Amino acid sequence: MLDFHAHVLPGADHGSDGLQTSLRQLALAEQAGIDVLVATPHFYPQRDDFGHFLKKREAARAELADNYGGSIRLLLGAEVHVCVGLDHLEGLEELCIPGTRVMLCELPFRGLTGGMTETFERLLEDREIVPVLAHVDRYEPTTIENLFSMGINGQLNAEPLSHHFRRRRLLPWIDRGQIVALGSDIHGTAIGYSQYLKAVDFLGPRFDAIEERVRELLKDAL
Template identity: 60%
Template sequence: MTDFHAHILPGADHGSDGMETSLTQLALAEAAGVDTIIATPHYYPQIDRFSDFLALRERTFSELMNRYHGPIRILPAAEVHMCVGLDHLNGIEELCIPGTDVILSELSFRGYAGNMGETFTRMLDDGLFPILAHVDRYSHTLIENYFSLGLYGQVNADALTRHFGRKQLVEWIDEGFVLALGSDIHGTKPGYAPFEKARAFLGERAHVLDQAAARLLSEAKLPG
């Protein structure tokens, strides 16, 4: 089972304040049955120098790999805060999940969240495969507009533990628009409890998401 969205690299962002926290997060993931984690530290192109982000990710990932010898496969990627023109970033492919064209893309909460259409379209034309992070956080209309452009989404586990709004999320899973489940873990509380609860709620659909995530990681092609 894959956790598609997690802040577990020690000191890479506010998700983990250091090695002990990261190792605890991984122990919790193991106990929940997770076998693959996409490590997605925040990247804010408006704030962070790209080279600094890449260097910090590389350093924190290798520090973690030197200490963690458990069974979970960890893939260093990013949660990329979208901005207009991001497709022009030289080396943008470094933000993809390794070996894929998949790029976890976070929409802003501000008004310009809906202005990314042309940027996303150019990313798709360039062969990138943006997945919208935590589609549960935005208006349904906004997200469905992006789905109609050819984008897909990731859902956060905690949104599936609440009654309010989850019917829509299940529909998107059933329609094939939501392809991945993520813990979006920050720190060690509540750890992987929402992830396990969400999977219990999803039942067979959790396996459908596992298969979709596995396809994304192995082929990184648009489904269907």
């Protein structure tokens, strides 16, 4: 199973306060049956210095790689907070999963603000980025459906899928192929992969379809 969204790099963001937490997170992932995990520390272009972010992420990746002896294949990514002008960022490709043009994009909490649709258009057309919208259940459905209509796909967290009353409305997006990845969005170790496993159980063949899509999406990275 592939976890597309996880905050497991030691000290890279608030997802892990250090190496021991990260190793515990990976142990939980391994026990759950994860074999590929994309490490996606937050990047806020309006607040973070890009060069500093890349250096910090690389140091965290190296520390974890040097100390982790388990079986999970770690891929480097980022959860990029989309803002107007993101398409102008030089070196944006560094935020994509290596070997691909795939970038996990987080919308602001209030959804799309003025100029952001155009930013997405330029990311797609000028920069040839393949955005995947993080945890699409958190936003107003019409906002997400507008982005889907532009050819952008989405990622779902396991958490809403583990809730009986919240998951029903998400199924049409899965069945239309607009959900291309699942993620634990793990922060710390308290919840671990219990919700992820509940979601897998609930989804059944739908989970297999999402797995197929995500492995196709990342085939050049795997």
